[in-house]
Amino acid sequence: MKHAILALALLLTPLAVMAAGGHGPKLEDANIDLKDQASLQRGAKYYVNYCQGCHSLKYMRYKRMAQDLGIPEDELRENLLFGDAAPTDMMTTALKPADGEAWFGTEIPDLTLVTRWRSPDWVYSYLKSYYVDDSRPYGVNNLVFPDVGMPHPFAHLQGVQAPVYAGGHGEEDGGHVIDVKLVEPGQLTPTEYDVMVRDLTNFLTYVGEPYKLERRQLGLYVLLFLGLMFILAFYMKREFWKDIH
Known part of the structure; x- marks a missing residue:
């Protein structure tokens, strides 16, 4: 187990250095x-x-x-x-x-x-x-x-x-x-x-x-649609299962 953790740490170290922005000017x-x-x-x-x-x-x-x-x-x-x-x-x-x-x-x-x-x-x-x-x-x-x-x-x-x-x-x-x-x-x-x-x-x-602006706008519409569907699904689930609980 210790060897596996060490190997994972070695693999992630370069990624951490890159994410920290240690190479090149800001x-x-x-x-x-x-x-x-x-x-x-x-x-x-x-x-x-x-x-x-x-x-x-x-x-x-x-x-x-x-x-x-x-x-x-x-x-x-x-x-x-x-x-x-x-x-x-x-x-x-x-x-x-x-x-x-x-x-x-x-x-x-x-x-x-x-x-x-x-x-x-x-x-x-x-x-x-x-x-x-x-x-x-x-x-x-x-x-x-x-x-x-x-x-x-x-x-x-x-x-x-x-x-x-x-x-x-x-x-x-x-x-x-x-x-x-x-x-x-x-x-x-x-x-x-x-x-x-x-x-x-x-x-x-x-x-x-x-299409970046259009894509972002479409993504917002999709998220709003999914949010609305989640609310509907939540209340439908409560209605269908109310007698069981």
Whole structure:
């Protein structure tokens, strides 16, 4: 019995460590709101203008996105469609996988499900955590995703961030990066940049599960129905068994 308990404890220890968040930096709360249609529309604009050149949303159609987010078709065609793309097309990119591997050392990931296999908090924190690192190919690294292979897509908006080392010691002294600090302002203030990144994260969260709000509402209806049926079943049981008890 003691050996069985010990074996179970050893199996559960890694899970407990992961749940405690002992690995990697603490993620910031993205505080997304899928009911905020204006935020979702701004996020769609940021994705198309800054991300779609490399990253696709191959499971989402332009027309479906526009309908869900309340974007008229004329505005969709004018502001969110480029080249020969049509509203019925999937939101893909012209970048070939081979080019991505040649330029960045890896195939460029599709972002349709990024907030589901990472998390909205991860994406939000990642986009805020770039810092200068001359040892990297593009001169930047990331606190949330160390040794990142992607350049900072919003560097001109956020500005330049420097690493903050544990104990105040640099990497050459054995220190490790624990935070970042803004040393050169960008076109946006820190508050404005936070709002922009939150809008983009909000949009990517919607893309990962477009039916999320409907699913939650349907789940509420199901729970209310089950609660009502429980009450009816309870009183029917009392009525049927009253003579036996």
